[in-house]
Amino acid sequence: MTTSALTKVSEQLCFGGKQIRFSHHSAVLNCQMQFSVFLPPQAEAAKVPALYWLSGLTCTDENFSSKAGAQRVAAELGLALIMPDTSPRGEGVPDDANGAYDFGLGAGFYVNATEPPFAEHYQMYDYIAAELPALLEAELPISDKRAISGHSMGGHGALVIGLRNAERYRSISAFSPICNPINCAWGIKALTGFLGEDKAHWQQYDASVLLAAKGSALPILVDQGLADNFYPAQLQTEALVNAANSAGVAAEIRLHEGYDHSYYFIASFIEQHLRFHAQHLVLTNG
Amino acid sequence: MTTSALTKVSEQLCFGGKQIRFSHHSAVLNCQMQFSVFLPPQAEAAKVPALYWLSGLTCTDENFSSKAGAQRVAAELGLALIMPDTSPRGEGVPDDANGAYDFGLGAGFYVNATEPPFAEHYQMYDYIAAELPALLEAELPISDKRAISGHSMGGHGALVIGLRNAERYRSISAFSPICNPINCAWGIKALTGFLGEDKAHWQQYDASVLLAAKGSALPILVDQGLADNFYPAQLQTEALVNAANSAGVAAEIRLHEGYDHSYYFIASFIEQHLRFHAQHLVLTNG
Numbered sequence A, B: 001m002t003t004s005a006l007t008k009v010s011e012q013l014c015f016g017g018k019q020i021r022f023s024h025h026s027a028v029l030n031c032q033m034q035f036s037v038f039l040p041p042q043a044e045a046a047k048v049p050a051l052y053w054l055s056g057l058t059c060t061d062e063n064f065s066s067k068a069g070a071q072r073v074a075a076e077l078g079l080a081l082i083m084p085d086t087s088p089r090g091e092g093v094p095d096d097a098n099g100a101y102d103f104g105l106g107a108g109f110y111v112n113a114t115e116p117p118f119a120e121h122y123q124m125y126d127y128i129a130a131e132l133p134a135l136l137e138a139e140l141p142i143s144d145k146r147a148i149s150g151h152s153m154g155g156h157g158a159l160v161i162g163l164r165n166a167e168r169y170r171s172i173s174a175f176s177p178i179c180n181p182i183n184c185a186w187g188i189k190a191l192t193g194f195l196g197e198d199k200a201h202w203q204q205y206d207a208s209v210l211l212a213a214k215g216s217a218l219p220i221l222v223d224q225g226l227a228d229n230f231y232p233a234q235l236q237t238e239a240l241v242n243a244a245n246s247a248g249v250a251a252e253i254r255l256h257e258g259y260d261h262s263y264y265f266i267a268s269f270i271e272q273h274l275r276f277h278a279q280h281l282v283l284t285n286g
Helices: A061-068 A071-078 A126-137 A153-165 A185-195 A207-214 A237-247 A265-281 B062-067 B071-077 B124-139 B151-162 B185-195 B205-215 B235-245 B263-281
Strands: A007-014 A019-024 A030-037 A046-055 A082-083 A142-150 A172-175 A220-225 A250-257 B007-014 B017-026 B033-038 B048-054 B080-086 B142-150 B172-175 B220-225 B252-256
Touching: A007 B263, A019 A126, A030 A126, A030 B007, A046 A061, A046 A126, A046 A153, A046 A265, A061 A082, A061 A265, A071 A237, A082 A126, A126 A142, A126 A153, A142 A250, A142 A265, A153 A172, A153 A207, A153 A220, A153 B007, A172 A265, A172 B185, A207 A237, A220 A237, A220 A265, A237 A250, A265 B007, A265 B205, B017 B071, B017 B124, B017 B252, B033 B062, B048 B124, B048 B151, B048 B263, B062 B080, B062 B205, B062 B263, B071 B080, B071 B263, B080 B124, B124 B142, B124 B151, B142 B151, B142 B252, B142 B263, B151 B220, B172 B263, B205 B235, B205 B263, B220 B235, B220 B263, B235 B252
Parallel strands: A046 A082, A046 A142, A142 A172, A172 A220, A220 A250, B048 B080, B048 B142, B142 B172, B172 B220, B220 B252
Antiparallel strands: A007 A019, A019 A030, A030 A082, B007 B017, B017 B033, B033 B080
């Protein structure tokens, strides 16, 4: 794999740590990308474990960094936060034919596309699971102790990438994830566009299918608000619950009265997610 | 004073409290306005004290609510957060002739304008100090125990309104305030535009002038980052320090190595500001 040099776009002090935005050329995505990293104060002295956060539809690397309030707890726990963009970017990257918010730019769905014209750039699965960690671990004080989390489309990405790469992560969590994309409108549109009509190819990107089929070697925490406009139709949380039950997996899937799909929900519970991941990243050896 | 009915635009659960956006007709500003309120869980049972937060140039009521992470601590302490807009709004409201970011819409500077065409709407001082609290205390579970804070232009507004209305507030704080607007480019432009050329009229809106002349009956906390692009030229923090010293006021004015003008700075220290205000709002009687 070719790693590209990182160009620092900005750096800001936050809770005694560094909130940094980088630009780099992604060989996997075949375009220039930006991502954000929070390095806690502990990274001055030694490599720190990292939580990869995958954002939802329409987001960039900046939504989580500015709205979740995660840096406070990450600085306490000594966790790096890695915040990638949600799709390939740039003039040469094809978008939805109608510029829809739910497919194409800002909506890569964390899959490796096989359909033209998307396959040339939309390889977000490999970017998140392989290229980005290799780059970061080579160039920044970040260890190979990794956890993965995300929101909505990014919750789907976190579950799928974590379940399929258990050897590369210690724990998985998600807020309001798209749990069963082969059975919801967002997922069907995206999987058809990126992978084509053959639904057999879709199943590798469906967290409920994966969990039911193979269980999980990793601990899982999921939070879902019951006042979420996209629940249950797009999110299908019950499919994930059923998959966990059928596989005998003790996933913690919590439903919260009154909370919606927004960052106010994420902010309210992100501390619990960071402490969950820290148990597996910081407090365990190996 | 005429109070107008409040129209709820949105309500979202956050840390067990309610993040609400209201619309109302402001008689003082002569236009329709939006503002945001965070009601902590304690407001279900009794009236709660309130921190008024004044935002900076280009902001609306949403910057602080989405980026500062203040709701977590406000929910713990039982403080309401009141987040007004930064200027009158709407089609009939005049803006800077060139649409500049630092005067007019999004840049009302918390003064009562006397110059045409601005005087008809730009009465932000009276809106913040009188109309909005009266409205909120009549219609929401918010008590008349008030504190005031803000950022940049809003830090200027908080200091000026707090110093001139000590009987109405318990404590004042600010992040990166414009401390001496009669002597910086932002202030000179705004005060000329809203108040005219006679600088004698400007002094009532200059925190350093006010503090030097009359001291402060209220406790003051100010945080300023030393990597702030606008420090010292626009912010003139030293003028406030000198004013406090000459008046014999024990204002706490802290300079922080490495922090900039952004919400990452505010997020890093907002908890300390909320606990400072809570000491005077919650823990004291009367």
